Amino acid sequence: MTKKIAFFDTKPYDKKSFDEANKDFGFDITYFDAHLNAHTAPLSAEHDAVCAFVNDVIDSDVIETIANNKIQILGMRCAGYNNVDFKAAYEKLHVVRVPAYSPYAVAEHTTALILSLNRKTYKAYHRTRDGNFSINGLLGFDMHGKTAGIIGLGQIGKCLVSILKGFGMQVLAYDLYPDEAYAKEVGIEYASLEEIYKRSDIISLHCPLSKETEHMIDADAIDIMKDNVMIINTSRGKLIDTEALVRGLKAGKIGAAGLDVYEEENEYFFEDKSLDLIKDDTLARLLTFPNVLITSHQAFFTKEALHNIAQITLNNFKQFFENGDLNNEVCYDHETIKEK
Structure with a gap:
């Protein structure tokens, strides 16, 4: 019997990549545009x-509803899983993910x-389109010889090392292992x-979110950073x-910030809010800074990554339904979350 999978928070590009990949798997996929939450879980x-x-939002209420619907596996089509309540999922739901889809992306x-x-x-683009060809205010710096600090040296961090070394940068790295x-x-x-924090001209974050890493860049960390540091x-x-980041920007301590993620992004990122008022005061404030560049969680968004995400996600489901051997399961045991 063909297995049916309910996909939540799907966009046109998701449907395209998964429909193509599903030719090799043959699942019956139902795509829902809505986010998965307590209101939509009954779907x-x-x-x-x-x-x-x-x-x-995969909290205890959602997990209870899913489990009551006799579903035993949740597939995250991403690497992160901090939005899953693993304590609630324990012995009710297998959780699988895509640990690596394209570190290059x-x-x-x-x-x-x-x-x-x-x-x-980004400023030059808008200037020249308006007929302004002045370069005043567009001064940059040579990356060659500067110091980059990379926090988290997994596959993505190592790819970034290769790129920045190519610019002739000195690289400092921090990793638990x-x-x-x-x-x-x-x-x-x-x-x-x-x-x-003390030595880097550019600091780039590539570590997972946990109790230990939440708000690792706070006011104390920013205080000991170099003046005009760039944070990515x-x-x-x-x-x-984010509040500490805003204060650092206002004080001129932080020279620039590039954010592809935001701690309260759920309501905004991946959605078209161009006709709506941004009610998140902190996000609205960030968007006013001329030295802040925000993208909407698009770092992963390449053709190769979408292809890999679809293939790995569907293969995770295939493993579960055929033999129960889950290579990419995230397990919970006595307050500890463990990745396979």
């Missing part, structure tokens, strides 16, 4: 699995944010968070205390 009835995304978008902020290409052989091979230095976040919004 999972008469399905065999649920697929969700980064801004869906995220690292390259990170670089795009750095270059755009440094050389102010240092790969000293890799560091020696590519010529980078592992450092403490405090050292990275293409990982998770809550890694940064």
Whole structure:
């Protein structure tokens, strides 16, 4: 019997990539535009699995509804899973994810944010379209010889190392599990968070969100950073205390910020709000800074990444339904979340 999967928070590009990939799997997919939350969870009835995304709310109420609908697997079509209540899901729901879809996509978008902020290409674009060919106020700096601090040296962080080393930058890295052989091979230095904050001209975040990393960039961290530091976040919004970031920008301590994520992004990112009033005062404030560049969680958004996300997500479901061997399961055990 063909297995039915309920997809939530789907956009046209999701449907296109999953329909193409599903030719090799043969699932019966129902696409829902709405986010998965307590109000929409009943739509999972008469399905065999649920697929969700980064801004869906998968709390205890949602999990109870899904479980009551006899669904045993939730597939996250992303790497992150901080929006899942694993305590509620324990022994009720298997949770799988896409641990790696294209580290190049995220690292390259990170670089795009750095270059755009440094050389102010986003300002130049609007100027020249208005017939203003002045370069006053567009002064940047040579990246060659500057120091970049990369926090989180997984696949994305390592891709970014390659790019920034190509610019001739010195690279400092922080990771809970240092790969000293890799560091020696590519010529980078592992450092403490405090050292990275003090020495880096550019700081880029590539670590997961956890209790330990939430608001790791706070007022205290910003205070010890270099003046005019550039902060880039293409990982998770809550890694940064946004109120502290705003204060740092207003004080001139932070020279520029590139954000592909935002800690209260759920209501806005991936949606067209161009005709609506932005009620989030902090987000509205950030959008007024000329040295802040915000993109809407698009770092992952390449053809290759979408293809890989669809293939891995559907294969996760196939593994569950055929043999129960889940290579990409995230498990919960005694207050600990463990990735396979």
